Amino acid sequence: MKEFLVDTFVHHRTLIIFLHVISAVIWVGGMIAIRFAVHHSLAMIDDPKLKMERALDTLKRFFTIVWPFVVVLIMTAVLMAVGYQFRAAAMDENGNVINEYMMSIYNTVHIKEMIWVIMSINLGAMMFRRHKAEIALRDGNLQRAKDLLEMISKYMVPINITLGVIAIFIGVVLRNVH
Numbered sequence: 001m002k003e004f005l006v007d008t009f010v011h012h013r014t015l016i017i018f019l020h021v022i023s024a025v026i027w028v029g030g031m032i033a034i035r036f037a038v039h040h041s042l043a044m045i046d047d048p049k050l051k052m053e054r055a056l057d058t059l060k061r062f063f064t065i066v067w068p069f070v071v072v073l074i075m076t077a078v079l080m081a082v083g084y085q086f087r088a089a090a091m092d093e094n095g096n097v098i099n100e101y102m103m104s105i106y107n108t109v110h111i112k113e114m115i116w117v118i119m120s121i122n123l124g125a126m127m128f129r130r131h132k133a134e135i136a137l138r139d140g141n142l143q144r145a146k147d148l149l150e151m152i153s154k155y156m157v158p159i160n161i162t163l164g165v166i167a168i169f170i171g172v173v174l175r176n177v178h
């Protein structure tokens with residue numbers, strides 16, 4: 001399995017890194033556009049029900065576009081993490097550290113993995129909240145729908161934007177290792 005992953009990475013390195021970067025662009029860039037442009041534009045709609053409907057629709061479209069790229073991001077991440085052989089450069093087969101610097105880089109890869117996990121769980125939670133808000137609106141409970149969506153715009157999207165930007169920065173650090 002490891003050999004297959006290393007082989008795939010060696011033969012398709014440019015394509016794999018491109019897919020990784022474009023996935024991050026769409027995910028993180030998309031969230032920034034939604035939070036700092038679309039959100040304020042929607043806030044200008046006077047009719048509260050219409051505003052809620054537009055917000056729900058915008059989020060639904062965004063989540064539908066973005067989740068396949070979240071999958072591509074982790075697939076390319078695994079290929080890079082294995083393909084660059086960070087572990088082998090950091091420790092021997094018995095798990096003894098052979099290079100302190102490469103060990104710190106290997107740990108940095110784990111930090112990126114953790115970031116991806118947290119961002120994905122947060123995304124899943126946002127999709128679930130949006131779904132619940134849609135049901136609340138359908139049942140005529142505008143206030144509940146508003147409360148459910150408010151959490152997304154106030155905290156959940158900003159958290160993912162922050163984590164995404166950190167992950168991009170770490171990506172630049174990892175790129176500079178080679």
Ligand code: HEM
Binds near residue numbers: 078175
């Ligand atoms: C899942 C765990 C992840 C791993 C193991 C990982 C690994 C890597 C590695 C090894 C590179 C360097 C590629 C090169 O040689 O140029 C890189 C670059 C990059 N990563 Fe990740 N990554 C992960 C998650 C993420 C996430 C969650 C994002 C953003 C949402 C992200 C965004 C980027 C970007 C934009 C670059 C390009 C940086 C540059 O060109 O200098 N990565 N990543």
